[in-house]
Amino acid sequence: MWVTAMGVASSRMGDHHTMQRDNFDSDRGTVSEDVRERHREVGGSVLSEETYGQLIGGEWEESEAGEEYEAVDATTGEALATYWRGTAEDVDRAVTAAQTAFDETWGSYNPMQRADALDAIADALEERKQEIARIDSLEMGKANQHSLFVDATIMISQFRYFAGLARTADEGRRPSTASNKLAYTSREPYGVVGQISAWNFPSMFVAWKMGPALAAGNTIVFKPSPRAVLSTLEVASVMNDHLPDGTINVVPGTGSEVGERITNHPDIRKVSMTGSTGAGKSVMEGAASNLKALSLELGGKNPNIVFPDADLDDAVEGALIASFFNQGEQCTAGSRLFVHADIHDEFLERFTDEMERLTVGDPLAPMTDIGPLVDHEHLERVQGYVDTAVEEGASVLVGGEQPEDPELGGAPFFEPTVLTGVTNEDTVACEEVFGPVVSALEWTEYDEMIELANDTEYGLASAVWTTDLDTAHETADALEAGTVWINTYNDLFDNVPHGGYKQSGLGRELDEEAFESYRQTKTVVLNHGKLPRLG
Numbered sequence: 001m002w003v004t005a006m007g008v009a010s011s012r013m014g015d016h017h018t019m020q021r022d023n024f025d026s027d028r029g030t031v032s033e034d035v036r037e038r039h040r041e042v043g044g045s046v047l048s049e050e051t052y053g054q055l056i057g058g059e060w061e062e063s064e065a066g067e068e069y070e071a072v073d074a075t076t077g078e079a080l081a082t083y084w085r086g087t088a089e090d091v092d093r094a095v096t097a098a099q100t101a102f103d104e105t106w107g108s109y110n111p112m113q114r115a116d117a118l119d120a121i122a123d124a125l126e127e128r129k130q131e132i133a134r135i136d137s138l139e140m141g142k143a144n145q146h147s148l149f150v151d152a153t154i155m156i157s158q159f160r161y162f163a164g165l166a167r168t169a170d171e172g173r174r175p176s177t178a179s180n181k182l183a184y185t186s187r188e189p190y191g192v193v194g195q196i197s198a199w200n201f202p203s204m205f206v207a208w209k210m211g212p213a214l215a216a217g218n219t220i221v222f223k224p225s226p227r228a229v230l231s232t233l234e235v236a237s238v239m240n241d242h243l244p245d246g247t248i249n250v251v252p253g254t255g256s257e258v259g260e261r262i263t264n265h266p267d268i269r270k271v272s273m274t275g276s277t278g279a280g281k282s283v284m285e286g287a288a289s290n291l292k293a294l295s296l297e298l299g300g301k302n303p304n305i306v307f308p309d310a311d312l313d314d315a316v317e318g319a320l321i322a323s324f325f326n327q328g329e330q331c332t333a334g335s336r337l338f339v340h341a342d343i344h345d346e347f348l349e350r351f352t353d354e355m356e357r358l359t360v361g362d363p364l365a366p367m368t369d370i371g372p373l374v375d376h377e378h379l380e381r382v383q384g385y386v387d388t389a390v391e392e393g394a395s396v397l398v399g400g401e402q403p404e405d406p407e408l409g410g411a412p413f414f415e416p417t418v419l420t421g422v423t424n425e426d427t428v429a430c431e432e433v434f435g436p437v438v439s440a441l442e443w444t445e446y447d448e449m450i451e452l453a454n455d456t457e458y459g460l461a462s463a464v465w466t467t468d469l470d471t472a473h474e475t476a477d478a479l480e481a482g483t484v485w486i487n488t489y490n491d492l493f494d495n496v497p498h499g500g501y502k503q504s505g506l507g508r509e510l511d512e513e514a515f516e517s518y519r520q521t522k523t524v525v526l527n528h529g530k531l532p533r534l535g
Contacts, residue, residue, distance in 0.1 A: 031076055032407040035362050039076050042364055043138055046131040052083040052233045054090055054252065057097035058245025064089040069252075071230050074141030074372050075363060075411050083229050086253030088261035091221060094249035095267050098192040098219035101246030106219055107189070111166045114215055118163035120242045122156050128238060129156065132203050135231040137363040140199060141372040141412075142326055144364050151204040155235070158207035158510070161494040162215035165515045169215075180529025187519040189217035190269035190293065194262035196255070196283070198274040199227035199374060200329040206235045208509050209272050210248060216518035220248045221268065223258050227374050255279065264289045270518065273297070276432070277457070277503045295507035295517050297331075297499060299432045300460030303453035304334030304489070305475065308342040310465035311487070316350050318489040319438070322463060324358065324416050325490060327370055328436035329378075331504075332461040332483075332490060335437065336429055338453060341444045348418070348440060352398045355416050360403055372412045373435060379412035382435030386417060389428040389439070394419045397440070424452045432458075454480045459501030463489050482508075 030036075051068065053060030063084035070079040101107070109117070125132070132155075133148035142151070172186040195209040202224060213220055224232040229252045236250045251258050259279075263271055263286030270293040273283045280296040287294055304322045306315050322334025339347045363371030373379045379402075386400050399417030414435055422429050422439040429439050443449040453462065462481040466472050476484040482500040485491060492498050497508035507517050 030410040032409075035407060036076050036078065038362065038364055039073050039078070039138060042134055043073065043080050046134045046138075047081055047230060048234065048237070050081055052081060052230065054084050054086055054094075055233070055236050055240060055248065055250040056090065056094045056246075057100070057249070058240060063087060063253075064093075069226065069229075071139055072375070073138050074374055075138075075408075077410070080138055081230060083233065083252055086223070086251035086258045088257055090251045090253070091258055091261040091265060094221045094251050095192055095265055097246035098221055098249055099267060101244050102189075102191050102219045105244035106214075106247040107191070107217060109217065111169070111171070111217075114217060115163040115166040117242050118159050118166065118211065118215060121239050122159040122163070124238045124242065125152075125156050125159070125235065128234070129153075132231050132234055134364065135234060136201075136203055136228070137371065139230050140202060140228045140374055141363050142200075142329075143368045143371050145366065145368070146326065147203075147363075151201055155204045155207040157494055158204075158211045162211035162515060165212075165512060166215035169512075169515065180527065182526040182528065184524050184526075186522045186524070187516075188522055189519055191218060192268050193218045193220055193270040193272065193518065194265065194268040195220055195222045196259050196262060196271070196273040196275065197222065197224050197232070199225035200326060202228040203231040203235055205274055206232055208514075209274075210239070212514040213272070213518045214243075214247070215515055218270075218518055219246065221262060222248060222250045223255075223262055224250065224252055226252065226254060255282075259283075260286055263287050263292070266290050268292065270294070272507075272517075280503075280505065293517070293520075295509075295514070296505040297507075297509055298460070298503065298505040299458055300331040300333070300500065300504050301336060301430065301432055301456045301458045302332060302334050302461045302463075302481070303336045303338055303479070304463045305338045305449065305453060305465065306340060306343065306347060307464070307466035307468070307471060308340040309467050309471075310343070311467060312343065312347060312350060314487060315465040316347065316354050318463065318465060318485075318487070319351055320354060320358070322489045323438040324355075324370055324436045327373055327414070328438075329374065329434050330490075331432065331434075333434075334461075334463055334489060335433060335439060336424075336453070337438050337440045338443050338449055339440060341442050344440075344442045348397065348420070352418060355398060355418075358416060360413060360415065361405070361408065370413075370416060370436060372408075373414055374412070376412045378434070379414060382414050382433060382437060385428050385431070385433045385435070386419070386437060389419050389422060389426060392426045392428075394422045394426060394428065394439070399436070424455055430456065450475070450478045454478075457503045460499075460504035461485070 068082040133152040136147040137144040174184040197205040272295040280298045358369040397418040399415035463485040499508035
């Protein structure tokens with residue numbers, strides 16, 4: 001189920017590190033010993049280090065801070081490994097290494113050489129695909145069938161796609177001018193770029209960001225989220241074997257220190273960030289110090305609209321994907337479900353019936369659909385949104401709390417939840433919950449529904465379910481969103497741009513637009529005749 005679905009995530013820039021084991025020692029109980037033992041065994045088989053360094057200048061180094069953080073298993077609360085917490089000084093060293101690589105090695109590679117390196121990286125990652133997927137399932141809690149068949153698969157595909165773009169992209173054009181002049185353009189990399197990633201698709205976002213930046217000829221300083229670090233470091237280790245020293249540098253740490261230094265460093269020319277809208281605004285403020293170019297993939301509060309003529313089997317399945325894929329921890333989540341009054345009751349009955357076949361459980365189990373949330377802090381946030389919704393007048397149709405399963409006791413699981421009686425002004429309909437919670441809103445009048453669908457500060461994604469082609473196109477035109485899916489959900493492709501309107505971000509990911517965003521245009525005008533005399 002859902003093996004073709006994917007989504008993009010929202011995350012705070014990262015003033016966060018959770019010592020989760022304390023949560024599991026509380027009176028909430030603990031996960032079963034069978035689950036613990038399974039996770040310990042898998043962790044021991046897929047992680048290459050007990051303590052991970054920072055990647056700076058091709059070497060794995062300790063931090064200037066001299067402080068280690070624990071990377072924690074989302075399900076069991078046990079430490080998986082430790083890693084060195086980066087500082088602003090570490091970012092400075094990484095920028096120096098990246099600049100040296102740009103000046104002396106990678107920056108002089110031609111497009112074919114860059115493409116060959118990216119293809120070699122994809123081949124090497126293919127060999128470690130299952131291990132990387134399991135690391136994401138351990139640290140972030142996503143179901144392994146999704147981390148393998150979606151995240152890891154797309155990660156490899158992105159490197160291959162941008163290798164192809166590097167080989168075929170225009171390096172410049174020669175427009176016609178006057179007979180005694182020649183004008184041409186060249187497309188050049190920025191140099192050193194900074195990238196700040198999120199925790200909910202950690203390995204996949206490495207490829208989303210590093211793939212186009214490297215294909216365009218840049219070098220990189222990369223910050224993963226403290227909530228999910230290990231797969232990024234493992235992927236970077238594979239990449240480092242196929243790139244000149246300093247081409248990619250990885251500095252884990254907090255947003256307030258590492259992220260802020262990346263955004264305001266004078267020698268970083270462009271920043272790409274995936275995170276919340278609030279984090280995006282912080283990045284923009286920091287980048288203003290030297291007018292950095294920006295790409296921001298931010299939050300969403302996305303309408304998923306069902307018309308009365310929709311194929312209900314498809315629409316129900318699409319709503320399941322929209323609401324609960326990746327535990328709802330994706331900023332493309334269709335968390336506002338607009339269902340026409342003529343089919344509202346039937347749809348919700350079928351939707352909640354189908355929810356019963358979803359398996360909530362150990363993310364390493366092969367048939368699990370929904371794993372734990374990333375940690376207990378996030379669990380409390382999601383529960384808080386549901387509690388607030390009830391206080392504001394909504395009703396919990398299904399779910400709304402942690403599952404009663406002794407095998408999962410103590411872990412931050414949350415039941416797939418459907419809220420009814422929600423208005424578009426309620427907190428849960430306005431703010432990004434980032435969990436398996438969907439608000440069902442009933443509609444009758446088309447124009448009013450469109451107004452409500454667009455009545456949000458966000459504009460990342462949306463969906464339309466109808467068998468009428470005119471209705472589909474009319475609604476797609478009316479929706480203020482960077483992506484409109486029609487009779488499908490979460491379908492993203494390598495050659496199709498993805499990004500948001502309004503406060504859902506700037507720029508695009510995944511395709512040629514992402515590649516071009518890592519290049520700048522230089523115009524050269526050559527005169528080979530006499531200049532006119534002044535006066």
